[in-house]
Amino acid sequence: MLLLLNRIILVVFISLFSFSTSSEEVKSEFIKTKWSFEGIFGTFDRASLQRGYQVYQEVCSGCHSVQHLSYRNLSEKGGPEFSTEEAKAIAAQFEVEDGPNSDGEMFMRPGRLSDKFVKPYPNVEASTAANGGAYPPDMSVLAKARAGGADYIYSLLLGYEEAPTGFELDDGVYYNKYMPGNKIKMSAPLSDGLVEYADGTQATTAQMAKDVTNFLVWASEPHLESQHRMGFKAIIYLIILLTLVYMSKQKVWSRFGSKKEPEEETFDKVEKAVTEYEGEDPKTFK
Amino acid sequence: MSEEKYVPKSKLAQWFDSRLPLLTLSHHLKGYPTPKNLNYWWTFGGILTFCLITQIVTGVILGMHYVAHTDHAFESIEHIMRDVNYGWLIRYVHANGASMFFLAVYIHIFRGLFYGSYKAPRELIWIIGVIIYLLMMATAFMGYVLPWGQMSFWGATVITNLFSAIPFVGESITTWLWGGYSIDNPTLNRFYSLHYLLPFLIFGLIILHIWALHVPGNNNPVGIDVKKNSNETMPFHPYMVMKDITALIVFTIIFLWFVFFAPNVLGHPDNYIEANPLVTPSHIVPEWYLLPFYAILRAIPSKLGGVIFMFASIFILMILPWLDTSKVRSSVFRPIYRKFFWVLVVTVILLGYLGAKPPEGIYLILARIATAYYFIHFLVLLPLLGRYEKTDPLPMSISDPVLNKPGIMDKFKKAAAQYEGDDVTSFK
Numbered sequence: 001m002l003l004l005l006n007r008i009i010l011v012v013f014i015s016l017f018s019f020s021t022s023s024e025e026v027k028s029e030f031i032k033t034k035w036s037f038e039g040i041f042g043t044f045d046r047a048s049l050q051r052g053y054q055v056y057q058e059v060c061s062g063c064h065s066v067q068h069l070s071y072r073n074l075s076e077k078g079g080p081e082f083s084t085e086e087a088k089a090i091a092a093q094f095e096v097e098d099g100p101n102s103d104g105e106m107f108m109r110p111g112r113l114s115d116k117f118v119k120p121y122p123n124v125e126a127s128t129a130a131n132g133g134a135y136p137p138d139m140s141v142l143a144k145a146r147a148g149g150a151d152y153i154y155s156l157l158l159g160y161e162e163a164p165t166g167f168e169l170d171d172g173v174y175y176n177k178y179m180p181g182n183k184i185k186m187s188a189p190l191s192d193g194l195v196e197y198a199d200g201t202q203a204t205t206a207q208m209a210k211d212v213t214n215f216l217v218w219a220s221e222p223h224l225e226s227q228h229r230m231g232f233k234a235i236i237y238l239i240i241l242l243t244l245v246y247m248s249k250q251k252v253w254s255r256f257g258s259k260k261e262p263e264e265e266t267f268d269k270v271e272k273a274v275t276e277y278e279g280e281d282p283k284t285f286k
Numbered sequence: 287m288s289e290e291k292y293v294p295k296s297k298l299a300q301w302f303d304s305r306l307p308l309l310t311l312s313h314h315l316k317g318y319p320t321p322k323n324l325n326y327w328w329t330f331g332g333i334l335t336f337c338l339i340t341q342i343v344t345g346v347i348l349g350m351h352y353v354a355h356t357d358h359a360f361e362s363i364e365h366i367m368r369d370v371n372y373g374w375l376i377r378y379v380h381a382n383g384a385s386m387f388f389l390a391v392y393i394h395i396f397r398g399l400f401y402g403s404y405k406a407p408r409e410l411i412w413i414i415g416v417i418i419y420l421l422m423m424a425t426a427f428m429g430y431v432l433p434w435g436q437m438s439f440w441g442a443t444v445i446t447n448l449f450s451a452i453p454f455v456g457e458s459i460t461t462w463l464w465g466g467y468s469i470d471n472p473t474l475n476r477f478y479s480l481h482y483l484l485p486f487l488i489f490g491l492i493i494l495h496i497w498a499l500h501v502p503g504n505n506n507p508v509g510i511d512v513k514k515n516s517n518e519t520m521p522f523h524p525y526m527v528m529k530d531i532t533a534l535i536v537f538t539i540i541f542l543w544f545v546f547f548a549p550n551v552l553g554h555p556d557n558y559i560e561a562n563p564l565v566t567p568s569h570i571v572p573e574w575y576l577l578p579f580y581a582i583l584r585a586i587p588s589k590l591g592g593v594i595f596m597f598a599s600i601f602i603l604m605i606l607p608w609l610d611t612s613k614v615r616s617s618v619f620r621p622i623y624r625k626f627f628w629v630l631v632v633t634v635i636l637l638g639y640l641g642a643k644p645p646e647g648i649y650l651i652l653a654r655i656a657t658a659y660y661f662i663h664f665l666v667l668l669p670l671l672g673r674y675e676k677t678d679p680l681p682m683s684i685s686d687p688v689l690n691k692p693g694i695m696d697k698f699k700k701a702a703a704q705y706e707g708d709d710v711t712s713f714k
Contacts (some may be wrong), residue, residue: 040547068364137559140364144550145558180568220558223367223374230375231546235539242535249528256322256520 028177030151031158033210037150037217040232043225044218049080051197052215055208058195060139063131063186065119068140069219072113078225079218087113094118132172134185143213143220150217152178157209160188314500319519320526321506323684327401328504329533330394335492336534337387342485344380352432354478356471359434360560378549384426385552386541388575391419400627402615403505409607411498416603418491421484423576428481430573434474435557440570442469442477448583451590468563508684509616518684569644577641578634582660584645585653595657602664609664611672619678623671630663 036045053074056066071091074082082090091111096118099106111118121127128135137145146152155178163175169183176184190205197203218224292313294303303309351370353362366373395415398404404412427445431438446463450456465472503514512518520526544552552574556567572580579596586592602609617624637656643649 068361068368073368141558145555147555149555221374227374227378227546227549231542234542234546238535238539238542242532242539245528245535246532249532252524252528256525 028155028159030148030155030178032151033154035150035214035217037214037224040228042228044078044080045214046081047199047201048211048214049218050082051199051201051208052211052213052218053080053082054197055190055195055212056139056215059189059208060212061117062120063127063136065121065127065138066117066140066219067119067138069117069222070113071111071115071117073222075113076222079222080215084113091115132185136186139216139219141220143217145220150213153216154209154213156184157190157212158206316521316523318500318503318522319512319514320504320522321512321684322518322520322525323506323508324504324526324529325507326529326533327393327397328506329530330390330397331496332530333390333534333537334387334394336537337383337390338485338488338492341380341383341387342489344376344383345482345485347376348380349482352478354432354475356434356474356561359432359474363433375545378545382541382544382549382552384429385544385573385575386537387422388426390537391422392575395419396631399630400617400624401505401507402509402610402612402617404607405610405615406607407502408499408505411495412607413604414491414495414498416600418488418495419603420600421488421491423579425481425484425488426573426575428477428484430557431474431477432481433557434561436559436561436565436567437554437557437570439469439561439563440567441572442473444570445572446473448589448593448596451593453590505615506684507616507618508681509614509618510680510684512684571642574638574642577639578637579641581637581641581653582657584641585650585657595661599657599660602661606664606668610668612668612675612677613672614677614680619680620671620675621678622675623668626663626667626671630660633659633663 036043036048056064071087074080074090075084075087091113094111094115095108096111096115097106098109101107121130124135143149143153148155156176159176159178161175161177163169163182167175167182169175173183173185174187175182190208192205193203194205195203195208201207221227292310294300294309299309348366351362351366351373353359363377366377368374370376398412398415427441431442446460446469449463450460452459461467463473464470465476503512503519506512554571554573571577579599582599583592583596586595612620612623614620617627633656637653637660640649640653640656645653
């Protein structure tokens with residue numbers, strides 16, 4: 001009975017493993033990169049975030065919004081950490097609709113730190129219509145909204161290739177080996193030297209992809225650094241607390257368990273057990 | 287309870303206690319006799335209470351900033367994550383807290399199954415527990431809808447559509463649930479309202495759960511009754527309290543590891559995409575803790591059948607105390623049941639795995655086999671085992687559970703010999 005049961009379990013397991021591998025379709029593995037923000041002590045590379053902002057601004061922002069980010073975030077701790085002056089200057093480059101004023105009119109004014117990032121299109125419909133029927137997703141939480149996160153974004157940016165022979169592509173659709181289904185409506189957005197980095201870094205495609213990926217991860221998790229710091233402290237604190245609590249628990253419990261049973265009692269127990277085992281009258285024992 | 291009548295010391299306390307016996311209650315809770323052999327699997331009751339309180343406290347704070355409107359819900363979550371002080375912490379604790387709550391409740395349920403805690407005289411504790419579990423699933427499901435992401439929307443679509451399978455009135459019920467002809471703002475609003483309400487019902491049921499527990503007292507790993515007020519029990523405070531806190535801290539470390547270092551691994555990336563009724567995600571999957579039931583739902587070829595089997599898989603637990611006819615509680619003494627217990631654990635985990643896979647090919651076949659086995663376990667195996675299983679002899683008390691184990695007699699012969707000073711072979 002038990003043997004049969006074990007065998008059934010074994011068969012179920014073997015079939016599970018053999019089938020789970022064969023039925024998955026073949027996809028390109030994302031390019032694995034060592035990101036500075038990964039791990040318990042992960043932090044962002046400030047210079048890379050600043051360059052990433054530049055790439056976003058000059059390349060992506062024509063189509064993609066980051067509507068949940070505010071200009072003040074650019075100068076906040078744990079982010080690109082532009083100085084307040086720089087962030088103010090960045091905000092002032094944009095025209096923001098405000099109002100109504102005392103005449104009941106809406107008016108345009110330069111952006112302030114408290115404003116959200118200006119969107120390229122007023123709404124999803126406008127943005128879809130302007131981009132051949134494909135909505136360029138808002139990138140505020142893009143790094144959390146895609147399986148693979150940072151690796152996915154980075155790989156996608158570098159994944160443009162000539163379509164293999166026989167692969168049908170419509171007009172305005174491009175081949176990307178990391179896109180699910182391999183069809184993407186965004187043309188390759190990056191090419192070598194597309195932006196001129198203010199800090200003199202060589203603007204290779206890979207460098208820009210890396211910088212903008214960093215920026216997008218920060219945009220979707222702006223408190224990541226304080227999250228890591230607090231997590232480390234909290235867990236260290238709990239480990240110390242656990243040690244102390246466990247020691248106190250052992251001490252408290254020792255009050256209960258340490259009493260030695262009197263010899264008489266042990267004898268009674270043995271006698272009882274033996275009786276049960278032998279099925280005899282306890283009196284005949286010995 | 288069989289304790290001596292408690293009288294508070296001070297006059298004021300006596301005055302108070304004779305009118306509202308809170309002090310008597312506290313005295314009872316402190317002195318509540320617990321079997322001394324409870325292992326760490328028994329600490330999950332306390333852990334679950336902690337989980338509920340954590341969810342309520344973080345939830346109330348999130349409710350101060352959340353906007354239950356289809357146009358603003360997603361945005362308000364991002365507002366909490368970015369602009370509310372420590373909003374990210376509160377939301378991640380709440381979101382991962384739900385997963386941890388279910389992790390703990392599954393351990394708690396399987397502990398009950400392993401040690402036969404649902405058997406007489408504890409049937410009501412078990413049934414109340416199953417109701418709590420049902421409410422937890424309803425609460426978690428509605429909570430997952432609130433961020434108004436793609437999985438929120440489409441998960442809600444799939445689950446609420448289940449009711450349309452009911453013959454004749456199904457469509458009307460679905461419309462009634464939605465508050466309209468599609469999932470929209472009224473649906474989101476009522477889900478928010480109910481998501482806020484249900485935890486307090488759970489809280490009330492937990493009080494009943496503990497009340498019902500304190501009448502017969504705890505089961506224990508040996509599964510035989512303990513003598514109260516003997517050296518077999520120890521007062522709840524400080525002994526069990528210290529043990530519960532120790533386990534709780536270990537649990538909290540795991541909990542916080544998820545919160546701080548992997549807050550999104552238990553969720554689905556699609557829920558960071560705002561709900562869009564025009565775009566269906568390629569795979570609609572519920573949260574991990576509902577996957578086994580999702581697998582059962584999809585394993586049955588008919589929609590109505592799937593719904594019936596899915597609900598039956600939970601309601602079957604309510605009659606479990608009468609399906610398992612074995613008089614022996616703990617599976618420590620039930621060699622065959624013990625094997626089947628582990629097969630059930632593997633089956634449920636397998637169902638969870640299959641719930642995350644598309645219902646086709648080998649996944650569907652396996653899901654059907656596992657579903658069939660799940661029901662066979664409760665409806666066929668348990669009644670039969672109660673009848674035909676040869677259980678191991680039970681010990682006389684929890685103090686010496688080892689007495690009837692094989693090989694123990696040699697030890698006793700030795701002990702007896704030592705006591706008597708005789709030659710071992712002449713024993714008897």
